[in-house]
Each structure stands twice: as structure tokens, then as C-alpha cells.
Amino acid sequence: MSNCIIDSKITAAMAEFQTPTSLGFGKVKSPVMYRVDYRDGAWQQGRALPYGNIEIDPAAKVLHYAQEVFEGLKSYKIDSPRANFFRPLDNHDRLNFSARRMCMPEISAELFMEGISVVTALSESLIPTQTGQSLYLRPFMIGLTGALGMGASTEYAFIVIASPSEAYHAGEMKVLIEREGCRAALGGTGAAKTGGNYAAATQSAQKTQAMGYHQSLWLDPGSMQNIEELSGMNVFALIDGKLHTPRLTPSFLKGITRDSVIKLARHKGYEVIERTMPIEELLADIRAGNCIEAFACGTAAIVSPISVIAEADGTNYELEQSDVVAAELRAGLLEIQERRSEDPFGWTCEVEDQFYQLALAS
Numbered sequence: 537m538s539n540c541i542i543d544s545k546i547t548a549a550m551a552e553f554q555t556p557t558s559l560g561f562g563k564v565k566s567p568v569m570y571r572v573d574y575r576d577g578a579w580q581q582g583r584a585l586p587y588g589n590i591e592i593d594p595a596a597k598v599l600h601y602a603q604e605v606f607e608g609l610k611s612y613k614i615d616s617p618r619a620n621f622f623r624p625l626d627n628h629d630r631l632n633f634s635a636r637r638m639c640m641p642e643i644s645a646e647l648f649m650e651g652i653s654v655v656t657a658l659s660e661s662l663i664p665t666q667t668g669q670s671l672y673l674r675p676f677m678i679g680l681t682g683a684l685g686m687g688a689s690t691e692y693a694f695i696v697i698a699s700p701s702e703a704y705h706a707g708e709m710k711v712l713i714e715r716e717g718c719r720a721a722l723g724g725t726g727a728a729k730t731g732g733n734y735a736a737a738t739q740s741a742q743k744t745q746a747m748g749y750h751q752s753l754w755l756d757p758g759s760m761q762n763i764e765e766l767s768g769m770n771v772f773a774l775i776d777g778k779l780h781t782p783r784l785t786p787s788f789l790k791g792i793t794r795d796s797v798i799k800l801a802r803h804k805g806y807e808v809i810e811r812t813m814p815i816e817e818l819l820a821d822i823r824a825g826n827c828i829e830a831f832a833c834g835t836a837a838i839v840s841p842i843s844v845i846a847e848a849d850g851t852n853y854e855l856e857q858s859d860v861v862a863a864e865l866r867a868g869l870l871e872i873q874e875r876r877s878e879d880p881f882g883w884t885c886e887v888e889d890q891f892y893q894l895a896l897a898s
């Protein structure tokens with residue numbers, strides 16, 4: 537049983553909160569959050585608190601040496617009395633993978649589930665109910681030790697915040713091949729979900745957007761020849777009727793939506809090939825009409841079509857077909873995530889009753 541403490545100020549914070557009519561992605565924050573601290577070599581008792589600023593030593597390791605890891609997942613409440621999660625223990629596994637890479641302590645599945653469940657149960661009245669919408673959950677861990685020498689913290693906080701949201705990229709995306717910069721290094725932290733990778737991608741994102749595109753397409757940091765990912769999304773291409781996606785490497789993120797799309801597409805009868813994908817080969821395949829569709833996927837983005845892959849010199853490779861296979865997979869995935877259809881993979885689970893009881897008692 538969870539022994540999470542529910543702060544008495546939460547009721548007032550909830551009562552004051554008004555959900556804006558337009559949600560966007562990640563802009564509106566639920567008025568509650570969860571926090572558990574790590575000190576003396578152990579995780580302490582979890583607390584649900586009103587959302588608010590956190591006090592931090594200005595010398596904290598996270599502020600200087602970026603000792604941080606995070607996750608993104610959603611709770612859904614479409615046509616159902618109870619909210620549900622999608623593959624939350626995969627997010628837990630990946631958080632711990634990232635934590636190991638960043639020399640941070642692992643967290644138990646019980647505390648991870650307590651954090652996302654308490655925040656979801658307390659925020660239940662704010663979860664939007666239209667298909668494609670959800671409560672986006674952002675669990676993260678930060679190194680708090682206030683000492684300017686390099687090295688790992690001995691104190692940490694694991695925090696969960698939440699945002700009633702729309703999908704991140706609902707429309708068609710134009711992507712620009714990043715031929716100069718790298719978001720991750722060989723032997724670096726590319727496969728970990730840590731803030732530094734996203735900070736490293738921002739310069740390219742700004743350049744890309746200034747040129748009228750939406751996302752940078754990253755190549756492998758070793759040869760700069762092979763497709764890896766978009767910052768925050770994985771990539772698929774439909775070539776000669778088969779789905780191709782870059783084989784996982786240590787320099788890009790092992791997307792949970794990527795894995796779900798692979799399994800769902802195979803279940804629907806598509807052949808899915810995970811392989812090294814040279815960018816020149818893909819461009820030649822688009823030009824020859826062999827590759828007719830491409831799309832990106834991620835927790836926040838779900839499955840989003842790509843309409844153009846472009847070079848910085850202005851050469852555009854337009855995809856012949858947009859949002860056909862992507863739409864089929866998005867619909868199939870959303871039906872499972874939102875519990876509107878059978879879940880042959882056992883991916884979804886309801887928020888446990890004990891967390892509703894805790895929320896009710898607050």
C-alpha cells in the first residue's frame with residue numbers, strides 16, 4: 537500500500553484552478569505535483585503537493601553539470617470512468633537506464649507508479665476527454681547536492697508534474713537534414729533521456745525553424761551518414777510497401793512509441809525492418825518513388841506524418857503520400873491507448889484504486 541502524504545493545501549489549489557479552453561502541449565500545468573527525496577542512500581516518503589516553485593541550492597549539480605533525467609508518458613480518460621496509463625513500466629525501466637548513465641540512483645517501480653498515479657488521481661477532473669488529448673505526465677529526477685566540484689550528487693529529488701494537453705505535433709512535418717551538428721556523441725548520452733541532449737538540439741531546431749521547417753533530422757555522430765531520430769521523436773519510412781526504421785544505436789532514444797508502432801504494424805500485417813538507414817539511400821528512394829510515405833512517432837507526438845525531407849540548400853524531397861499508413865497506425869495506437877479497443881499486447885492499465893482513495897481522503 538502507498539504511504540504517500542497528501543498535502544492539505546491541495547484541495548484549495550484544485551478549487552482555484554481553471555482549465556483554459558485552449559490547451560496546446562505542456563503549457564497548462566495541473567495544480568498538483570509529486571515529490572520524493574533521496575538522501576542518506578535511500579528514497580524517503582513520497583508527498584503530493586500543490587504545484588509550485590521548488591527551492592534549490594544555487595550550487596546544485598543539476599544547475600551546473602546537468603545531472604537530470606526525465607520521462608514523458610500520458611494518462612488517458614476517453615469514454616471511461618477511470619484514467620489509464622500506457623506501458624508505464626517501460627518508462628520506469630528507461631528512467632532507470634537513464635539514471636544509471638547519469639550516475640543517479642534508480643527508483644523503485646512502486647515509487648514511480650505512486651508518483652504518476654497520485655498526480656493522475658488528484659488531477660482526474662482536469663484530464664481532457666477528446667480523443668488525442670491526455671494528461672501528459674513528466675516525471676524527472678535532479679541532482680541536488682550543492683557543491684561546485686564535479687561528480688555525482690548524494691541528494692536527489694524525483695518529481696512528477698502533469699499537463700492537460702493536446703498532441704505535440706498534430707499536423708504534417710517538414711524536416712531538415714542536420715548535416716553539421718550532432719545531438720549526441722559516440723559513447724555519449726544519446727540513448728539516455730537527459731536534458732543535455734535536448735539542450736544540444738536547440739541550436740539546430742532554431743536554425744531549422746528559421747528556415748521554415750519543423751524538426752531537424754539527426755544523423756549518426758560517427759559517420760554522419762545514417763538516419764537516427766528527430767529530437768523527441770523516432771522516424772519510419774514506407775519503402776516498397778514495407779516499414780523501415782533505424783536500428784537502435786547507443787546514440788539515440790529507444791522510443792516506447794517506436795516499439796509500440798513496430799509491434800502494432802507487424803500485428804496489422806506490415807513487414808517492419810529495423811536497419812541502418814543511410815540518408816542518401818532514403819533520398820534516392822524518395823526520388824525514385826520507392827519511398828512514398830514517412831512519419832515520426834513519440835509519446836507526445838503520437839504518430840505524425842512527414843511531408844518533406846529537405847537539405848539546407850533548399851532541395852526538398854516531397855513524400856508522395858501523406859498520412860495514410862501513419863493515420864492507420866495512429867488510429868490503431870490511439871484506440872489501444874485510450875482503451876477504445878482490445879489491447880492484444882496488454883499495454884494499458886488503470887490507475888489503481890488505492891490512489892483514488894488517497895485522493896478522496898485529501
Ligand code: COI
Nearest residue numbers: 608609768834835836837
Ligand atoms: C515525449 O514524447 O514525451 C518527449 O519526451 C518529447 C518531448 C521532448 C516533447
